[in-house]
Amino acid sequence: MARLRTRKHKVVLSRSAGGDAGITVVLTVLGIFMVLPMAYVLMQAFKPLDELWMYPPRFYVMNPTTSNFKDLFTLMNTSWVPFSRYIFNTVFTSVMGTFGHLFIASMCAYALAKIKFPGHKWIFKTIQTSLMFHSTVTAVTSFILMSAFHMIDTYLAIIIPAWGYTLGLYLMKQFMDTNVSDAVLESARLDGASELRTYWTIAMPMVKPAWLTLIIYSFQSLWNAGSSIYIYSEQLKSFNYAIGQITAGGIKRAGASAAATVLMMMVPILVFVISQSNIIETMGSSGMKD
Amino acid sequence: MSNHTAKKKAVSRKDLTYRQWIWKEMKKNWVAYLMILPYVLIFTIFTVAPVALSIVISFTDFNMLQMPNVVWLDNYINLFFADDIFLIALKNTFVFAVIVGPVSYLMSFLVAWFINELSPRIRAIVTLVFYAPSISGQVYLIWGTLFSADSYGWVNATLLELGFITTPIAWFMDADYVMPLCIVVALWTSLGTSFLSFIAGLQGIDRSLYEAGAVDGVKNRWQELWYITLPSMRPQLMFGAIMAITGSFGFGGVVTALCGFPSVDYAAHTIMHHLEDFGGQRYEIGYSSAIAVVLFAIMIAANTIVKKVLSKVGN
Numbered sequence: 374m375a376r377l378r379t380r381k382h383k384v385v386l387s388r389s390a391g392g393d394a395g396i397t398v399v400l401t402v403l404g405i406f407m408v409l410p411m412a413y414v415l416m417q418a419f420k421p422l423d424e425l426w427m428y429p430p431r432f433y434v435m436n437p438t439t440s441n442f443k444d445l446f447t448l449m450n451t452s453w454v455p456f457s458r459y460i461f462n463t464v465f466t467s468v469m470g471t472f473g474h475l476f477i478a479s480m481c482a483y484a485l486a487k488i489k490f491p492g493h494k495w496i497f498k499t500i501q502t503s504l505m506f507h508s509t510v511t512a513v514t515s516f517i518l519m520s521a522f523h524m525i526d527t528y529l530a531i532i533i534p535a536w537g538y539t540l541g542l543y544l545m546k547q548f549m550d551t552n553v554s555d556a557v558l559e560s561a562r563l564d565g566a567s568e569l570r571t572y573w574t575i576a577m578p579m580v581k582p583a584w585l586t587l588i589i590y591s592f593q594s595l596w597n598a599g600s601s602i603y604i605y606s607e608q609l610k611s612f613n614y615a616i617g618q619i620t621a622g623g624i625k626r627a628g629a630s631a632a633a634t635v636l637m638m639m640v641p642i643l644v645f646v647i648s649q650s651n652i653i654e655t656m657g658s659s660g661m662k663d
Numbered sequence: 664m665s666n667h668t669a670k671k672k673a674v675s676r677k678d679l680t681y682r683q684w685i686w687k688e689m690k691k692n693w694v695a696y697l698m699i700l701p702y703v704l705i706f707t708i709f710t711v712a713p714v715a716l717s718i719v720i721s722f723t724d725f726n727m728l729q730m731p732n733v734v735w736l737d738n739y740i741n742l743f744f745a746d747d748i749f750l751i752a753l754k755n756t757f758v759f760a761v762i763v764g765p766v767s768y769l770m771s772f773l774v775a776w777f778i779n780e781l782s783p784r785i786r787a788i789v790t791l792v793f794y795a796p797s798i799s800g801q802v803y804l805i806w807g808t809l810f811s812a813d814s815y816g817w818v819n820a821t822l823l824e825l826g827f828i829t830t831p832i833a834w835f836m837d838a839d840y841v842m843p844l845c846i847v848v849a850l851w852t853s854l855g856t857s858f859l860s861f862i863a864g865l866q867g868i869d870r871s872l873y874e875a876g877a878v879d880g881v882k883n884r885w886q887e888l889w890y891i892t893l894p895s896m897r898p899q900l901m902f903g904a905i906m907a908i909t910g911s912f913g914f915g916g917v918v919t920a921l922c923g924f925p926s927v928d929y930a931a932h933t934i935m936h937h938l939e940d941f942g943g944q945r946y947e948i949g950y951s952s953a954i955a956v957v958l959f960a961i962m963i964a965a966n967t968i969v970k971k972v973l974s975k976v977g978n
Contacts, residue, residue, distance in 0.1 A: 389883065399777070400777050404789070404792055406851070407792055407793050407796060408792055410796070410803075410805045411799075411805075413808070414802055414805045417805070417808065426815060428814065429814075429824060430815055430816070430820050477701045477705070478702055480699075480701070481698060481703065483698065484695040485699065488692055488694075488695040488698075490688065490689065490696065491685050491688050491689050493695070496699065496703065503710050503711075505963070506710070506959065507909055509916075509938070509939070510717075510935075510955050510959065511714060511717065512942070513717075513943065513951055513955070514712075514714075514716040514717045514720065514952065514955075517716065517948070518709075518713060518716070522708075534709045536702070536705050537706045537709045539706070539710065567694065568694040568698065569694065569698070597798075597800040597801075602943065613800065617801070634801070634802055634804065637799075637800050637801070638795075638799035638802045641798040641799060641800065642795055642798065642799060645794065649787055652859060653790075653859060653866070656859045656860045656862070656864075656899075657863040657866065659856075659860045659863065659898075659902050660860070660864060660896070660899040660900075660902055661898050661905070662898050662901075
């Protein structure tokens with residue numbers, strides 16, 4: 374073990390100082406590329422109107438103000454459909470979609486991962502294959518199907534498809550594969566517990582990081598959903614869509630628009646900050662074995 | 664593992680035909696079918712059925728108003744031989760996918776690999792910095808502000824001031840700049856699920872493998888990467904590849920938001936846009952379904968190729 378060097382009390386293997394320096398430089402350059410636009414979003418939100426339309430434009434804000442946020446709330450209050458309605462729509466569909474998905478997908482994931490019934494392999498293969506299809510590709514035919522079920526222009530058009538979110542099921546199944554021990558389940562079955570009971574009282578408590586990941590992924594996609602082709606009543610549209618409408622109002626609303634962008638992006642970012650370690654833990658078993 | 668189950672099967676299948684045995688297993692596990700039923704039902708209706716329906720409709724001239732006629736391969740023939748814009752879209756999609764897919768994949772992996780040995784707190788912060796653009800909804804619109812067409816745009820103003828240009832460039836409305844800019848924006852938002860998967864995969868590698876490798880004569884971090892790290896996280900690499908491919912074909916919304924629809928001279932027109940044009944606006948459902956089927960075929964082909972390539976990693 375002669376080659377080992379110790380750095381920060383951890384065993385680190387075969388590292389050269391030149392490599393470390395190179396990596397630091399690359400990381401810094403990429404990091405600046407990622408951060409600059411985000412920083413500019415924040416700067417814009419706190420610029421007073423005269424700075425937003427100043428020539429030459431400045432990257433940094435000189436006299437930070439919260440007036441853009443006040444403008445945004447004033448605009449919200451004057452909208453035709455009360456703004457609370459849009460917020461309700463987004464919260465309602467996000468909560469119903471997310472919890473339905475969590476329940477249905479985890480139950481299916483448990484059966485696929487832990488019960489060896491005929492067909493479990495190809496059912497999972499099919500679901501796994503669909504990971505590669507982007508949902509816009511099927512938007513038109515989904516529309517035809519949904520109108521056949523009379524779901525167009527109802528909350529159901531947003532909620533029910535969210536229950537079938539593929540990535541959530543995939544991550545849950547993979548996590549159960551590696552983190553729920555068959556021996557524990559077997560002893561529960563020998564004690565006479567039914568499969569449903571085993572799933573709910575034994576397997577589910579063992580996969581809490583995966584729940585959280587499913588909740589966050591599903592919530593993020595529902596929160597970021599803008600206008601949907603399945604919804605045309607103004608009263609059923611999402612918060613994100615309404616914000617977009619406000620901010621599409623041209624030069625005078627540039628400030629409010631910048632403030633709205635910050636508000637909309639803070640929610641998913643905060644949620645991720647809180648749950649990062651759980652999500653990473655879930656991703657640990659995300660690998661695809663073929 | 665597979666040996667073990669095979670043995671089990673052999674015992675329980677004694678005196679039974681294969682069909683009888685399957686039926687017995689199915690009856691024994693009826694609860695499992697009950698448990699997967701809700702999800703599988705929804706999955707079938709909202710994922711499998713739309714794909715199947717697309718394939719069927721693609722052989723007709725369905726337009727939502729009249730009874731559809733079966734036109735067999737006419738839609739496909741028109742696509743490839745009579746629709747110039749589709750060929751532009753096809754080309755753009757390939758350029759986009761071939762650049763964005765691999766670059767974002769490599770970037771996700773390299774960043775994850777670079778930060779792997781940092782302390783957990785710093786790693787968490789760097790992860791957030793790189794991951795944030797992909798979850799922040801429409802925050803990519805800021806690129807439209809930075810690269811706005813007039814001299815109030817920060818990029819134009821800076822270039823004017825430095826004397827590189829004399830008149831402002833209409834970035835997102837200039838056929839020469841649209842594609843490269845959209846590619847940059849797509850890369851900016853592309854460190855998503857696969858990035859997190861790589862971070863977790865790297866964290867999960869057993870450290871004793873590296874120590875054993877050092878003893879066996881692994882000399883530098885590149886050898887370590889090739890002989891130990893990559894082979895140990897092949898499952899994550901596979902998953903990340905699928906996510907990267909899906910992402911690189913599904914960026915249409917970003918282009919529409921930044922360049923308008925259609926983009927100038929169709930310079931950033933992709934198959935996804937063509938699909939929306941005929942499906943969502945002209946209601947030529949038969950034709951748009953043919954476009955969707957072509958896109959499915961391309962995605963499946965891309966995945967097959969990537970799987971082949973990844974199976975060679977570390978050998």
